[in-house]
Amino acid sequence: MALNKYMHPRNIYRSHKPQFKQLAQKYPFFKDVIQEDEEGRISLDFKVPSHLAALSKALLLNDFGLDLEFPLDRLVPTVPLRLNYILWLEDIIQSFHPPGTPVTVLDVGVGASCIYPLLGAKKNGWRFVGTEIDARNYAVAVESVARNSLQHLVQILQIKEGDSSMDAVFNSDLPPAPVPSLTAVMANPPFYCDASDVIGSVTSRSITRPSAKTVSSAARHESQTFGGEVFFCMRLARDSVKYATRVGVFTVMLGKKSSVVPFKRILRKLKIPKVSVYELCQGRIMRWGVAWTFQPNVKFPESEFRRLRKFEKPPLTLVLPSHLSCLPSYTVEALLDWLRAEFKQLKMKCIDQKNRAEIGGVHLSICATENTWTHSRRKRREAERLARSQLSNTSVNSDTHLTEPGAESESKQNDGSQLSYVDPPSTNLKRPHMENPAELNGCISSKTSLADVDTSTETKRPRIQEICDEGEAWVDDFLPPMLYVGAYCSDVSVSPIIRADIFVEQRAHDELEPAVDQPELDDDDAMLRNLEPTGPLVIKIEFVEGSCREAANQILCYLKNRLR
Structure with a gap:
């Protein structure tokens, strides 16, 4: 099912598909990966990470003026999905944050692309503080920030695995000044808890269904985390209770629908007063945003998915x-x-x-x-009666043939034995009793x-x-x-x-x-x-x-x- 009609209304890719031909004419690196058929139609092989990387690089450069390089052994992000998250965050922030005042956002786990801080800083002028545990991701992210001259808006902290990102931010002296409070916290945690969880998510593909059209280049720590995304988010929820008065709103983007209800139950156990779920849709991908807050003046928006589905006939x-x-x-x-x-x-x-x-x-x-x-019950009864009738007729014809006078006389002459007449089975067509109810x-x-x-x-x-x-x-x-x-x-x-x-x-x-x-x-x-x-x-x-x-x-x- 195509989900593009449920994209955020302000997402530029909702009604305007990327023009491959124009991008190829403008950017040589994109022209190198496209495939053109005899009729001049251009396509990409989405199973090749370098093709996905070239598309994301071209779109960020063309539509946002961001110059990024994506390592092919790390997660290559798609732009529409990340833009949806930023737009959702915009809607939440404008509901409670005074216009014209600075916005500071924490991104838990920026990844090698550092795409959320770069998008938010370039598009909205927000200040971002990001954390990252992987040394290579950290190095690439810092380089991307410098390449785009956004060091005054984006700071990246390298932390140890298991450390709290909020503890690190609030206890660090970040330039140009320490962070006394945060407008919002965002996180896009790894989906899976281990390799078996990853493999289990795909082994049920029907044998009649075409093979997958894309691949993921994500490193292990980018797709897997101890305890899965619910455990990751539970730790973030615990921190939110600790810093309830210093953060306006907390948000996460979940990759599995089955994680939504368990995480909501955790939030309720922690007695968090306001919780909202928001569907983020694009292509054949759906993600679930969960937002929560301790502030009374925060208003959560309704997703396009929920708004438009009200007018569709439900199953x-x-x-x-x-x-x-x-x-x-x-x-x-x-x-x-x-x-x-x-x-x-x-x-x-x-x-x-x-x-x-x-x-x-x-x-x-x-x-x-x-x-x-x-x-169906009547048809089943009729079928049983018909089968019973055919069985009875077969038995009658068989017995009649055996008891014909000529056959009986011939039998007597041959062996001197006498055949006794056997009554045919009853032809009663009543519903038969079934021994196994x-x-x-x-x-x-x-x-x-x-x-x-x-x-x-x-x-x-x-x-x-x-x-x-x-x-x-x-x-x-x-x-x-x-x-x-x-x-x-x-x-x-x-x-x-x-x-x-x-x-x-x-x-x-x-x-x-x-x-x-x-x-x-x-x-x-x-x-x-x-x-x-x-x-x-x-x-x-x-x-x-x-x-x-x-x-x-x-x-x-x-x-x-x-x-x-």
């Missing part, structure tokens, strides 16, 4: 009860297994599709060319459904270097829509009744527990404990196309009746 939603006898366990995985088996029974095409990396997991794409879900209720165990999944062509684990990240923000702008191949409604001669996406999620309760004692607040493990989703399972159906939009509602009603 059909079914919230499931807390106990279902047809599921072996009350988990997203068990429900997905049950749905796969159910759609297979309904003769639908059903394939797994990987969600966006920041959301994680998979959803189901279904396609139906015939209506098999309405009056679970079959009648459609309750299929997870073992059965898992056995139906073909893992022979499971995608191999890619190298960490090949994990998609930054360039995804450009993919929908410059690449044609992806075509999914395989068995998904492959019969083009039959018009589908419905194509739809089925999403399964487990909602998490983020309410503050009644009793929160001080020992728990001081214990990192206790703070992170029990942050997994514990709410109800939810099924969402999004209609994609087909001749019957009402079929989505019918399928949801069918599933509701089967889930007992």
Whole structure:
């Protein structure tokens, strides 16, 4: 799904795509990496870090007058995403900060690009203090600040891993003067806690889905941090309580949707009064900004994503009860297994599709060319009766043939034995009694459904270097829509009744527990404990196309009746 329509309204890339041809004519370093086809169309290979670096360098130079060099073994930032963060911060600051007064911002972990301080200083004249733990990143960042003559606005501190950035800033004598207070704090923490977390975010890609269009050149410390981004942000939240009166607003940008609710729960445990979530969208990338403050006059803006989604038709939603006898366990995985088996029974095409990396997991794409879900119980009974009738007729014909007079006489003459007449089976067409009630209720165990999944062509684990990240923000702008191949409604001669996406999620309760004692607040493990989703399972159906939009509602009603 393209997310550019949800970009910040003031983002210059929302309605104006970068003109590759003009950039190539203007900047030789960009011309060296572009690819031109026979018809003169220009494109970039987003799998090559040097191409991403050339694009970001050209845009920063062309649109903001910033001259940056990006090491290819470090994270190459995309400009629209970073600009979105700066614009969001602008909206928050102008709600409480007097116009014309100096703004001072702390950027926790500037990286080699130092892009947030350079963008904010060049665009708005803000003063930035940045921190960095990696020696190489620190050296490159300081060089970039000097190259752009912004030393009077941007200062970088090198700190040790595990040290508090706010402690370092407030306890340092920075030129031209110490920092008594901060207008805002910003941070874009590493997403993952270790290599297995990184790899696990991509191994569920469907075998029918095209391979990723981009790669990440991020170093380990730029994509991974101890405890993941929730732990990183929890430490920042603890510092925010300590410096509540010296900072106007605290913000972070999270890379995984699953981190939002756990972090909100941590903020509530720390009794932080005002918290806001803001969606930052571009290309196929979505990030989640979380802002919090102790100041009463701060107002948080509403994201374009939330504002515009109010006018869009929401997906059909079914919230499931807390106990279902047809599921072996009350988990997203068990429900997905049950749905796969159910759609297979309904003769639908059903394939797994990987969600966006920041959301994680998979959803189901279904396609139906015939209506098999309405009056399904009646159809099942009729099929059973027909099968019973055919079985009875076969038995009658077989027995009649065996008891024909000629055949009986011949048998007597041959061996002298006598065949006794056997009554044919009853042709009663009443509903047969099923010894296993679970079959009648459609309750299929997870073992059965898992056995139906073909893992022979499971995608191999890619190298960490090949994990998609930054360039995804450009993919929908410059690449044609992806075509999914395989068995998904492959019969083009039959018009589908419905194509739809089925999403399964487990909602998490983020309410503050009644009793929160001080020992728990001081214990990192206790703070992170029990942050997994514990709410109800939810099924969402999004209609994609087909001749019957009402079929989505019918399928949801069918599933509701089967889930007992």
